[in-house]
Amino acid sequence: MRMLLDLILPRTCGGCGVHGDVWCAGCARSLSGGPVRVRPRTDPGVPCWALGRYSGAGRRAVIAVKEHGRRDLAPPLGLALARGLATLRDPRRSLILVPAPTRRAAARRRGGDPVTRVARIAAGLLHDCQVASALRMHRAVRDSVGLGPGARRANLRGRITARAESLRAAVSATNAEVVLVDDVLTTGATAGESVRALAAAGIGVRAVMVTCAV
């Protein structure tokens, strides 16, 4: 079946377009140099890390997942995320990944939330790690494309909420570290509002980890 599908739909790398693999070795290297510390214009108040810059293969992969439904890129991106998290986490503590929220309409159009999918794959590869989808974005939030930092903050202010009873219980039961994960860090507005919402629910976020930072 796979061979038949390959004949009909030849696989191409989501980072560079080369035929034969969904994510070639060269593109994998572009996200495997170890997480880099990034400082978005809107400071979320916790350390922010990225697997790479929002350019080249990483940028094309994120867009392919988000806009073109390339679900086959979730496993390699999940592996890259797992490796990045493994270098930063405290190995003696549990780790809980909270996906940054997405606008519901956008998530539906994409057939599910790609950030959550990638986070689940990463959690499955890491020791003592789970995903908690505790954040919701209000319907009134507009698409942020084209908005500057101030407008992005205003668009999101008070519009991310945490449903965090079970997350709070899990954190206190296991003394877990909580890391907010997202695909792209642009101005830091979504990360900042997410950290604020979790803090309001009594949950401290240790760090933000994204695939790519602008």
Ligand SMILES: [Zn+2]
């Ligand atoms: Zn490639």
